[in-house]
Amino acid sequence: MDQRVKEHPVDPITVEVVRNAIVAYADEMADVLSKSAYNMMIYEVRDYCCGLLDTQGRMIAQNRGGLPIFLADLGVAVKDGIKRYGLDGFAAGDVVVMNHGTVCGQHLNNVVVYAPCFHAGELVGFAATRAHWVDIGGSRWGFSYNATSDVFAEGLQMRSLKVMQAGEPNETLMQILRDNIRSADAALGDLRAQTAACQIGAQRFGELVARYTRKGVADCVSLVWEQADKAVRQVVAAIPDGRYEAESFIDNDGFNLDRPLRVKVAVEISGACMTIDLSDMNPQVESSVNSGRSGGIACARVAFKALTSPDLDVNEGCFRALDVVLPEGTMLSARPPAALGQWSIIMPTVIDTILKALACAIPDRIPAAHKGDLGGCSFHGVDDNGAPFLLMNIFGGGWGGRPHGDGASASMSVCQGDVRNTPVELQEIKYPFIIERHALRPDSGGAGRFRGGLGVELTYRCLCRCRGNLGFDRTLTPPWGLAGGHDGVTAIGIIERADGTVERVLKATGLAFEPGDRITFLTAGGGGYGDPALRDPDLVRADIDNGLVTREAAERDYGVRCADAASASTDPPGALAAQ
């Protein structure tokens, strides 16, 4: 070991070594969590994050590849525990669980589990994970459940409770969990996976501290934060100063279907600082489409990160140049006991709107709007063998056209990164459904010089009685075009009953289905970018040949006639797509 390095721990070399190590540790935690988790929200949806925090609850490092909306926000959960127990109130072998609505601001399914990390008897930090449990008790069941109006109906709240105390399990708490949660085996399995991940993180961080001393690691980490901050400020400084505003609407809160909800944002750039002002957001609502303050912060941070440091690892330093103005009482800063079950569903729209506000300031870095919802379906019931089932799937949709190219089709929302749809074959193996169609949705991408991406189309046929929830949005302000591009086509759910009746539904909770009923989910396309008349006619023709744009739409939107009857329009008659 180089003596000089020991004496001056903040040399650039040690900083780089520590920088790489802390993220590798967080990634190792994520590997353990996702590989041994019991529910698809963790292993497919990646609805989790893992990280190392210091004794003030600040994020030292976070894993790569978790859900984008979890940005350096484990701190509030850990700080609550520090307040409760004091820094000397933790022992090696403690494991704390935390999902309190008021403190965490997210739906109760998001359970934070963390463990203190000791070196030579001294508390040096925490290893923490947050993961979405498939159930947490209460009346909510599956995605898109809109029927709660306060947080108490939404399940168990555990505020900084030690589920393990110095290695001894808290049997009382375990019993409460077992008796109050629907799929208790899965929840307890996830708790085990989270605990193991935290213990590994705590051990690794302890090893790092042993190697470079507590101060050495802290000095390196603060330099890593400073470097991230510097990089971010350079980007912000290049945006012209000014106050930029934009507005859009969420269709409704799922309760009052005729009452749109306002999403109004202002972005202020002043030198190297950005302020995102969410004061004019719609007030909190009666249903569960609310989040606590952390939801508003998450929206602002996702937009900010995408604009300023998409490639940097997530840590505290990435957000120092961002100020968020968010008074209490909005949909993104709801007062207790607001229901929080649908806490994240408005986020893609809020983020889209923040980006739109900046479109006039930095036009070549803002794409047109994307599909704008979280796009999931969920069915539950009891199959013919008497076994209860819960099917959940998440779909992609169209992303907006870009200043220099077409938008991506069938892609997860801005709030969902490496989230994967569930294979059709897997769904049919596990659940009583036949999936008749999984396809792109022609003509759904907004026309433009650069076309919006296409939504998807997915048809389920029920084989047994069940109930399902739908949660589509963004029809009042469809995925908008930019710079003269057209809007994308909005989402819709179409139910064809076995008796031939057809209903069109956007949001619904607990719809009853009978065998033979068909439900088709059509997700939105992205907005177009630029005047469609400027689109390269060869690209229009290629879109026609590939069946992404129909001849009629090509003529209508692009003024391109395709006389060549031989070009392959081999698209099967997508009866529903044509409606």
Next chain:
Amino acid sequence: MNIVGVDIGGTFTDLVGYVNGELVTSKTSTTPADPTLAIARSLDIARCAPSELDEILHGSTIAINTVLERKGARTALITTEGFRDVYAIGRSNRIEAFNLFFERPRPLVDRALTFEIPERMKADGSVLVPVDERALERTIAAIDAAGCEAVAVCLVHAYANPAHEKLIGAILRRRRPDLFVTLSHEILREYREYERTSTTVLNAFVGPRVDGYLGRLEGYLGGADFTGQVRIMRSNGGVMSLRHAREQPVTMMESGPVAGMIGAGRLASLLGLPRAVGFDMGGTTAKSSLIADGVPAIETGYVIGDRATGQPMQLPVVDIVEIGAGGGSIAWIDAQGGLHVGPQSVGADPGPACYGKGAGLAVVTDADLLLGRINPARYLGGDIQIDPPAARSAMRRAIAEPLGLSMMEAARGIVRIADAAMSLSVRSVSVHRGVDPRDTALIAFGGAGPLHAMSIARELSISQVVVPKLPGAFSAYGMLMASWRQDFVQTLIGRIGELDATQVEAVFAELAEAGREQLRRDRQGAGTADFRFYADLRYAGQEHAISIPVEAPHQLAGDHGDLRIRFDREHARRYAQSAPDETMEIVSLRLVVTAARDDTLAERWLSEPFVAEGDASAGLRDVVFDDPDTPIPTPVLWRPALKPGMCISGPAVIEEANSTTLIHPGDEAVVTDAGHLVVKVAV
């Protein structure tokens, strides 16, 4: 027995062989237009007449390059009605989560060339809709009209019942014998329609080009009176017949980096090392793989190309973690003053600053040179003229001055960063499988591996490092030890304890028959073959499964107490927890068939007594180990002259033609009877 292995890389074609009891090697430039020319030349240079050879083992990047360059056949895809877009939709995930301009995998087949056929299987393998043969006729006409050379067929639930794929395949092959037809169930019988489609398309896309190339190779060898066997390297660490490679070229996709790991596996067995990490550091990357009981770890599923936009391939691949840290990795400073090493590399041209070609970029090799760890006079056997002043000036200008460090501090720092990054990668391959790195030995090879291995080992508290003889050529040499191998998989989903014994027996029997059939087709004697079954198990509710060895159907369908213990233990080892009371579930049954090599020439070389030649001592040189300002006068030794049994106490530099081994102060190296170095690292 005379055997040679020829590996065609992007730049060089390397040959290693064991001919008339002698080790032969040669290296020549790859000839992309007709790679057989380079093969002929490499045989010439090595003075090997094809007529005297019994076996040629061949690895090639042709399949993977065809994909990376997107220069494969015009390919059509046939799918089940309603599922035309499975391939374009993929899993809808965005790996680059915060990139508003993210890219996703670009299909290798246009939507216009993707055709739906009315037909449908259910998940249990029963028929929901029979094949519409008239629709198939129309599709064949459209494929003709589009001028396709290859067709991939991937139907929903074909893994459960391939009857419809077989029917469509038979019609296509009969009607259009010149089309290269790939049916998904012939490649893999595992659920997940997107990954299976992508794998099937990859095979079809590269098929005609690889088939043409291997045909030419066969023609050339036949013309040169070669009468032996040709074996093609595959990603799973085994080899297959030339005919099989022409049918399933997708299985040779990632064969390049695996040969060295096969060699490391054999060496681990010979030295009695139950757990080792193979570590291969070359010019651009460092590769690590866990080796348990002499076999490199296998992972199912891989992405061809980069992580965000590459093409998924759902087949077994030797699990190699590769990071951008090699001799040519560039040290650079970001806009905020942070120092980084790699992943960009200078490549062979312009090469490190010390090549004197004027790029002015400081790379790991320059740092090693300035620290006295590399001998400028003997670098790469003296073939390349080294220019130390150029390295010094690049180090100062690019790194030291901007950061306010001395030149030596900068050089030492670059090596520390690279070593730390490589140790994270070595650690990840072991902890990923629940193995504590301290319980492994590091087997280091590649041109730069032995130079960096001791610090990596120390970083991870690994107490033993093995440096095989000829570490620079070891990777290519590993190919000569590859066995015939074929992997089979069959989806079989159910809870352990509730499985139907007849069904389980049927799946075992079906896989075993497929294995025997493949042995027959590849003319492998069944007597030497080894059949191993694995059950992919998980706790009910989990997604990720772990492969656990099973011997017979009754372990799954009957008394499964022993399997239960094995699974719980493995789960606890990998994920630090287990749940012995919970229901266990099987997802797939796998079969790995291997056939041991008839000859053991290459393995014999690994263990045959080493005969030292020449004078070992080459003087003293100042080498920087830890303190950049205090170089240590270090003995320099010539490896070919080191006698078996010799002990070398660090510090020492052990040089040979294509590699340098650095023994740090406190470490002890011993030369084994076969000439390998076994280093005891002071941890």
